[in-house]
Amino acid sequence: MVSDKVSIHGAWASRWVFILAATGSAVGLGNIWKFPYMTGMYGGGAFVIMYLVCIFLVGLPIMLAETLIGRRGRQSPVHSLGALALESGASPRWSWAALMGMVAALLILSFYSVIAGWSLDYIIAMGDGQFAGISAEGAGAAFGALTADPWRLALWHTLFMLLTGFVIARGVVAGLERSLRIMMPLLFILLLVLLGYSMTTGHFMQGFHFLFDFQPDRLLEGVLAALGHAFFTLSVGVGSIMAYGAYMPRRASIGSTVLAVGILDTLVALTAGLALFPIVFAAGMEPGAGPGLMFVTLPVAFGNIAFGQVMGTLFFVLVLVAAWTSSISMLEPAVAYLVERTQRRRRLVTSALVLLCWLVGMGTVLSFNVGAEAKFFVFAADGFHLFQWGAEGGRNFFDSIDYLTSRILLPLGGLAFVLFAGWVLRREAVREELAIDNPLLFGLVYWLIRVVAPLGIVVVFVAELMK
Numbered sequence: 001m002v003s004d005k006v007s008i009h010g011a012w013a014s015r016w017v018f019i020l021a022a023t024g025s026a027v028g029l030g031n032i033w034k035f036p037y038m039t040g041m042y043g044g045g046a047f048v049i050m051y052l053v054c055i056f057l058v059g060l061p062i063m064l065a066e067t068l069i070g071r072r073g074r075q076s077p078v079h080s081l082g083a084l085a086l087e088s089g090a091s092p093r094w095s096w097a098a099l100m101g102m103v104a105a106l107l108i109l110s111f112y113s114v115i116a117g118w119s120l121d122y123i124i125a126m127g128d129g130q131f132a133g134i135s136a137e138g139a140g141a142a143f144g145a146l147t148a149d150p151w152r153l154a155l156w157h158t159l160f161m162l163l164t165g166f167v168i169a170r171g172v173v174a175g176l177e178r179s180l181r182i183m184m185p186l187l188f189i190l191l192l193v194l195l196g197y198s199m200t201t202g203h204f205m206q207g208f209h210f211l212f213d214f215q216p217d218r219l220l221e222g223v224l225a226a227l228g229h230a231f232f233t234l235s236v237g238v239g240s241i242m243a244y245g246a247y248m249p250r251r252a253s254i255g256s257t258v259l260a261v262g263i264l265d266t267l268v269a270l271t272a273g274l275a276l277f278p279i280v281f282a283a284g285m286e287p288g289a290g291p292g293l294m295f296v297t298l299p300v301a302f303g304n305i306a307f308g309q310v311m312g313t314l315f316f317v318l319v320l321v322a323a324w325t326s327s328i329s330m331l332e333p334a335v336a337y338l339v340e341r342t343q344r345r346r347r348l349v350t351s352a353l354v355l356l357c358w359l360v361g362m363g364t365v366l367s368f369n370v371g372a373e374a375k376f377f378v379f380a381a382d383g384f385h386l387f388q389w390g391a392e393g394g395r396n397f398f399d400s401i402d403y404l405t406s407r408i409l410l411p412l413g414g415l416a417f418v419l420f421a422g423w424v425l426r427r428e429a430v431r432e433e434l435a436i437d438n439p440l441l442f443g444l445v446y447w448l449i450r451v452v453a454p455l456g457i458v459v460v461f462v463a464e465l466m467k
C-alpha cells in the first residue's frame with residue numbers, strides 16, 4: 001500500500017517536529033508584516049473577521065487535504081498527486097496543480113527574500129543604535145532610503161537567498177528541526193514582550209478596538225484579500241505543507257496536528273496586530289500605511305524605550321528567523337521534485353533554483369526604486385496593457401507577483417487540492433489518514449473538505465470577478 005512507503009528525502013522524528021516545521025512555515029512575514037498592514041488597509045476588525053472565517057472554513061481544510069495527500073503519497077507534491085491520482089483511477093494531470101503550486105512557491109520566494117532582506121538591514125541599524133530617539137518622520141525617511149537603494153536591497157536579497165539555499169542543501173530535516181526548537185519559542189516570547197510594551201503606550205485599547213471592532217459596511221471590501229491572505233499565512237495552496245506531510249510519521253493524527261498549526265499561526269498574527277497597532281497610534285501614525293508599517297513604526301517604538309536597542313535588534317533577528325523557516329518551505333517542493341525527477345544531487349538542484357529565484361527577485365528589488373514605473377496589468381482608457389512604462393494605475397513588479405500568487409495561484413492550487421482529497425481519493429483513504437474516531441466529527445471535517453472549502457473559494461472568486 002502506498003501509505004507504508006517512506007520518503008527518500010527523510011522523515012520527521014515525530015508529529016511534533018511536523019508541527020514545528022509546519023508552524024515554522026506558516027509563521028513568517030505573513031503574520032508579523034503582512035497581516036497588520038493588510039488589516040490597516042482593509043478596515044481593521046472587518047478584515048480580521050473575514051480572515052478568521054477564511055482560516056477556519058477554507059484554510060484549515062486545505063491544510064488537512066495537503067497533509068494527507070503528502071503523507072499518503074510520500075513523494076514531492078507533483079509526484080504524490082500523480083501517483084495517488086493513478087491509484088484512484090483519475091487522470092495523472094492532477095499533478096499539474098502541484099506543478100502550478102510549485103511555481104507559485106518559487107515566485108513567492110523571489111519577493112519574500114527581498115522583504116526578509118530588509119530585516120537584515122534593520123538588525124544592523126538597530127544594533128548600531130541608528131534608531132535611538134528617532135521620530136516617525138526619521139524612521140520613514142530611513143525606510144525610504146533603504147528601498148530607494150537597489151544595491152543595498154540586492155545585497156540583502158542575495159544574502160537571504162543564500163541562507164535559504166544553505167539549509168535546504170544540507171537537508172531540511174536536520175536544519176529545520178534544530179533551529180525551530182529554539183527559535184519558535186523565542187519568537188513567541190518576544191512578541192509577548194512587545195505586547196507588554198504596547199500596553200504601556202496608553203493606546204492599547206485604541207489598537208484593540210481597531211483590530212476587533214468592525215464596521216459591517218466594510219465586511220465585503222477585503223474578502224478576496226482575506227482569503228488570499230488566509231492561504232498565504234497558512235502556506236497552503238502551493239504544496240509546501242504537502243511536501244512536509246510526506247515526511248510525517250505514519251502514526252499521527254493529522255486532524256489535531258493541523259488544528260494546532262492553524263491556531264498557533266492565528267495567535268501569532270493577532271498578537272502581532274495587538275502589539276503593533278497601539279504603537280502605531282502612540283506614534284501618531286496611520287494604520288493604513290501599507291508594506292512599510294512594520295519597518296517604520298517598530299523602529300520608532302524601539303528607538304524610544306528602555307533597552308530598545310537590544311530588544312529591537314533581537315526582534316528583527318527573530319523576524320529574520322521566522323522568514324527563514326518559511327522560505328525554506330517554499331523551496332522544498334521544487335527541490336524534492338527535481339531530485340526525484342533528475343536524480344541529481346540535492347545541492348546542485350538547490351543551487352540552480354536559488355539562482356532562478358534570485359534573478360526573479362531582482363525584479364522586486366527594482367520595483368521599489370528605478371523600476372517603480374514599470375507597470376503590469378494596466379486597465380487604461382484605451383484598453384488593457386500587460387505592460388506599460390509609467391502608466392497611471394497598474395501594478396509594479398512586486399505588486400504583480402504578490403497579486404498573481406496570493407489572489408490567483410494560491411486559491412486555484414488550494415481548490416485543486418481540496419477537490420482532489422474530497423472527490424478523487426476514496427472516503428476510506430481520507431478517514432484512515434485523518435484518524436478522527438468520532439464519526440460525526442469526521443463527517444463534519446469531510447464535508448468542509450468536499451463542499452464548504454471549494455464553494456468558499458469559488459464564491460469569493462466569482463464575486464470578485466463581478467465587482
Ligand code: PFF
Pocket residue numbers: 025026027028029030031105108232233234235236238240326327329330
Ligand atoms: N506562511 C508564510 C508567512 O505567513 O509568512 C508565507 C508562505 C510560506 C507562503 C510558505 C507560502 C509558502 F509556501
